[in-house]
Amino acid sequence: MACVSLFVFFLLSRLLLLHSAEEVNRTLPNCSSFQCGKLGIIGFPFTDSSHPLCGLLPVKCDEMPPTIQLGWSRGPYEVINISYTNTTLITRIKDLLLSDALITQKCESVTNFTLPNSPFISFKLTTPSQTLFKCNRTLGIASPRNFTRRNCGDYSLYYSHLNDDSQSFPAQCSIIQLPRKKHSDKDTLFSLLSAEFDLEVNVSEACSSCYGGGGHCELEQNGKFQCDIAKKVTWSQRRLKATVIATSSVGIGVLMVIICCFWGKFSLNKIINFWKKETLTHQDVEAFLRNHGPLVIRRYSYADIKTMTKSFNDKLGQGGYSNVYKGKLQDGCFVAVKVLKESKGNGDEFVNEVASISRTSHVNIVTLKGFCIEGSKRALIYEFMSNGSLxxxxxxxxxxxxxxxxxxxxxxxxxxxxxxxxxxxxxxxxxxxxxxxxxxxxxxxxxxxxxxxxxxxxxxxxxxxxxxxxxxxxxxxxxxxxxxxxxxxxxxxxxxxxxxxxxxxxxxxxxxxxxxxxxxxxxxxxxxxxxxxxxxxxxxxxxxxxxxxxxxxxxxxxxxxxxxxxxxxxxxxxxxxxxxxxxxxxxxxxxxxxxxxxxxxxxxxxxxxxxxxx
Incomplete structure (x- = not known):
């Protein structure tokens, strides 16, 4: 009896998934402009955060003021204004992290400002930028002409109110670029910088055409652009798809019943709970990733993870829920790859780690460089720390x-x-x-x-x-x-x-x-x-x-x-x-x-x- 119940449950669940997919297919093309608080009526490439598939840049309109997430490395940003012209889209936003740094005047909070880019959307900073040179104090550099030095613990920041970046600094010094005020009465570092700036947003013609046709711009595993138009299939295609899924489901279900009845080693409750858990976990994690908009941090396939770690050859350490391996990206950069154990199946640690660390940008917080989610396999790619743990x-x-x-x-x-x-x-x-x-x-x-x-x-x-x-x-x-x-x-x-x-x-x-x-x-x-x-x-x-x-x-x-x-x-x-x-x-x-x-x-x-x- 339990075997028959298992078969019926399996068949109905497959049909329910198919029905849900049909519902999604019918509602996806109904994306339109929407009211977003003080910003007024806005539309593509922006979208309400509750409908991430309708655009590229989800905006949280229910917050006061509205905020937007441009990428995982920094943000969210406060949206001050959005203006459309015939050919250009300009949005004025405020970097909340930089704003806090300017208020507290703590130079360790001043980190390089970068803008995410992808094959289908790019950003251009139209506000002037300020160049800073970050050098270790041990280098003993004297301030060049027209440059001012600010001491920050074990390093110094060099800047010029003339915004001169032509000076030659040692290779060990890193370059930081941040938005700059057009006019400032003072020459101090924090009076020159600005947390508010204008961005010119450009969407590729291919992606605009894709959305215009009811599709959705996505990245393939190799990082290239693709237009997912599976949401607009014909009725005959849906009927053929339903037939194929139903037929395969019956075949698999019969096989499950035979195995169950012969060996009697399957518990119906365990199978149902496992199936529900795996399905809901994957959906929850994928929904979380979609809600964070177009990703500046690359998504890798599990095959990529195996390649960069040489099939997990160099193990750096392990924790309760994960193992950490040394890896190498294609550009030669070394990374630490944290692979979550499959027994940790509820996805909580993965979502916790990404949700929290994606909000950070600080010299004393490790940097997330990429991630992988493929079925039950999940991994996080971090900057490599040569001296390991304390x-x-x-x-x-x-x-x-x-x-x-x-x-x-x-x-x-x-x-x-x-x-x-x-x-x-x-x-x-x-x-x-x-x-x-x-x-x-x-x-x-x-x-x-x-x-x-x-x-x-x-x-x-x-x-x-x-x-x-x-x-x-x-x-x-x-x-x-x-x-x-x-x-x-x-x-x-x-x-x-x-x-x-x-x-x-x-x-x-x-x-x-x-x-x-x-x-x-x-x-x-x-x-x-x-x-x-x-x-x-x-x-x-x-x-x-x-x-x-x-x-x-x-x-x-x-x-x-x-x-x-x-x-x-x-x-x-x-x-x-x-x-x-x-x-x-x-x-x-x-x-x-x-x-x-x-x-x-x-x-x-x-x-x-x-x-x-x-």
Whole structure:
């Protein structure tokens, strides 16, 4: 009986899918101009975000002001005005990330401005641009004539109010180009830049003709343009298609019944749940990708992933839900390819990672270069970080760091870089991003040991004005998880949960060991935060290796004091990440010893570093 029910369910589900496809075919050509808030009536290439197939640039008209997503590398942008002429489409938009950078005047938020292009749509910046040269401070470059230097931590920005880009800078310096004001009364860097600019939008003739004929512009797996006109098929074609699908469905269904009845190893409920799960997951992920408009980040096929990783030959590491491999793009650029395990079938981590990291652009956040979704196979392509994760450099006794012990100056700079990255996630984006898995394993280091926060699989996006968020289940890694995440009695979940994880991680950087270590000789040293707190309280020497220079001693003490404030069990006592940055970069004099932290890692799993989501 169960086998017959399975066959009937399979047949009806196939027919239902066919019917749904027919409904889509009948409604797709009904795309028209629409009212979009203060922008008035607009049309192709713009479309309402709820109808992504009707255009190339989805606009969220229900937001005040309306916003648009031009690509994944930056945005969204505020749409100020859209104007049509006989031959040209001009839109004036505001870069919200750059606007925040100009207000706070933090130069680490100033990153290169690029515009997405594809085979069927391109953008041209009609507003003047300002050229900046970003150079490492170690190069010791003197400011050329007509150039002004702004110091930004371990690097400097050089710019000219005359916008002179003819000067020769060393090859190690990178070039940043940003929109510039037409007129400015001052010559300071942030007074020259503008967050508002005009774009000329050009759609190819082939794509315009495609939409005019009721089709949809798409990219093939090789990156070339194609016009998908499957949405306008004739009735005879639909009837033939229905016949073929129905016939094949019956054949496959009969085969399933035979297998089921002979071996009896299939559970009807399991098959139904698996089919529903896989179908809905793929639809949800594809819908998410469509809603983000034309993609500046390339979509790769699974065959491309195998090619760039040489069939997954060079494994860099692994996590609870993924494996990471070293890869190489066709242009010779090395990348890290994160392949999600097939057992992680609900798509949550993939969508979380793309949704959160696509909103970021910061020197201390890893850059997403591409992605792959093909059936149940999903992969994310990131910039390659030559020094790997922070984890392998900080734990004494770890064979991988025997020849790479980091100095105190480097550790101090890494702690500040991570703090700036978290500050940006909490306050610098157009939406607040909570990471929920800050730990040494998720901090990557480039060739200059500049830290970049990675692995946004557990991240959560919430409005800036929202103080607390609700979560059905705990998420994070044992030993770094804030107490309020797994026990609501400690307070509400907020950005302060990341602050706690940051504090626990920096204490491990200082101690060169796990915070909870049952292998130490004395019981009093098992929980490092208690041990180091007692030394501070009694005014004793810190007892840390390598603290020879006075500046290193001060920096180590600042890292410890800040960390102890960050791991307070009461979230309201913990500082914000902005305050953390100020404390680390400031003087030791105003520091007060925080209350003694009384929580520790769960004794049932003292060395467990597995990520949980229960």
């Amino acid at each position: 984890e392998k450099f900080i734990y004494k006794g770890n064979p991988s760091n025997s020849n790479h012990q980091l100095g105190w100056e480097t550790l101090y700079k890494i702690s500040i870089g991570i703090a700036r990255g978290l500050e940006y996630l909490h306050r610098g984006c157009n939406a607040q991003i909570l990471h929920f898995d800050i730990k040494p394993h998720n901090i990557l280091l480039d060739e200059n040991f500049c830290p970049k926060i990675s692995d946004f699989g557990l991240a959560k996006i919430c409005p800036r004005e929202k103080s607390f968020i609700s979560m059905v289940s705990a998420r994070g890694t044992i030993g770094y998880m804030a107490p309020e995440v797994f026990c609501r009695n400690f307070g509400g979940i907020s950005h302060k949960s990341d602050v706690y994880s940051y504090g626990m991680m920096v204490l491990e950087m200082v101690g060169g060991r796990k915070n909870f270590d049952a292998s130490v000789d004395f019981t009093s040293e098992i929980y490092f935060p208690h041990w180091i707190y007692k030394r501070l309280e009694l005014g004793e020497e810190l007892g840390l290796l390598g603290l020879l220079e006075k500046v290193d001693q001060e920096n180590a003490r600042k890292m410890i004091m800040v960390s102890l404030w960050c791991i307070q069990s009461d979230p309201s006592i913990r500082p914000s990440m902005s305050k953390v940055v100020n404390m680390l970069e400031g003087s030791l004099e105003p520091f007060k010893i925080p209350p003694k932290p009384f929580l520790c890692s769960p004794p049932s799993s003292p060395v467990d570093s597995s990520t949980i989501m229960v």
